[in-house]
Amino acid sequence: MFKIVLIGDGAVGKTSLRRRWMGEAFEVNYIFTIGCDFAIKEFQFDKDIKVKLQIWDLGGQPHFKEVRKAFYVGASGGIVLYDVTNRESFKNVKMWVAELIKHTKKKVPVVIVGNKIDLRINEGDYISTLEGLKLKRQIVKEFGVKALFSETSAKTGENVDKVFRGITALLLQELGVIKPVTTESVIDERYANLLTEICKLLGLNGETWKDAPEYVLDVLRRVLKGKTGTENSYSEAVGFTE
Numbered sequence: 001m002f003k004i005v006l007i008g009d010g011a012v013g014k015t016s017l018r019r020r021w022m023g024e025a026f027e028v029n030y031i032f033t034i035g036c037d038f039a040i041k042e043f044q045f046d047k048d049i050k051v052k053l054q055i056w057d058l059g060g061q062p063h064f065k066e067v068r069k070a071f072y073v074g075a076s077g078g079i080v081l082y083d084v085t086n087r088e089s090f091k092n093v094k095m096w097v098a099e100l101i102k103h104t105k106k107k108v109p110v111v112i113v114g115n116k117i118d119l120r121i122n123e124g125d126y127i128s129t130l131e132g133l134k135l136k137r138q139i140v141k142e143f144g145v146k147a148l149f150s151e152t153s154a155k156t157g158e159n160v161d162k163v164f165r166g167i168t169a170l171l172l173q174e175l176g177v178i179k180p181v182t183t184e185s186v187i188d189e190r191y192a193n194l195l196t197e198i199c200k201l202l203g204l205n206g207e208t209w210k211d212a213p214e215y216v217l218d219v220l221r222r223v224l225k226g227k228t229g230t231e232n233s234y235s236e237a238v239g240f241t242e
């Protein structure tokens with residue numbers, strides 16, 4: 001059994017994400033969480049491992065800051081959400097990670113989640129997948145925690161299960177129950193240089209192929225088809241990256 005806190009600014013979709021994973025209907029009308037909401041789900045992680053998650057859904061509004069302190073106690077990990085259409089919620093992710101570490105009094109693993117990708121359509125100041133990946137790397141470096149990144153839609157259910165299975169995987173790794181998984185590529189230096197150059201030609205960071213190879217392939221496909229823009233609703237499959 002693991003206690004997980006679900007945190008992030010108000011209205012980023014924390015409760016909707018939890019409800020979706022619990023198999024409950026998506027609520028179109030926004031109702032903010034008053035202080036804290038609580039749920040338990042037991043599931044089969046693999047054929048030999050059954051896990052029970054206690055999910056503490058904490059209110060994100062500033063006036064709940066004092067109330068939240070008590071609910072962090074005993075948490076094994078955190079899921080930190082931002083809204084890909086709300087840059088302020090993205091900027092506050094580090095604040096939430098800091099609050100989590102402060103009140104759990106330890107460096108617990110986290111999954112950083114960009115939610116509401118179903119709204120990232122047409123033109124707009126949306127948080128890109130690459131920005132999310134960069135933020136995850138910064139959090140790992142600055143806070144010294146293990147972290148995953150994914151993008152989700154609580155409305156459609158895209159990648160929701162991966163988020164909860166991802167945080168579970170990190171916690172099982174800490175216990176030594178399963179071995180850590182890494183996406184760090186073992187590849188001939190010649191091909192590594194070639195992949196780096198391809199990324200640069202696509203207008204991406206040269207190291208993107210290491211963190212999100214499927215994303216690079218997705219961009220390349222669209223470029224070859226003559227489509228413009230490199231950002232869409234592509235979501236990185238949850239996987240631990242060093």
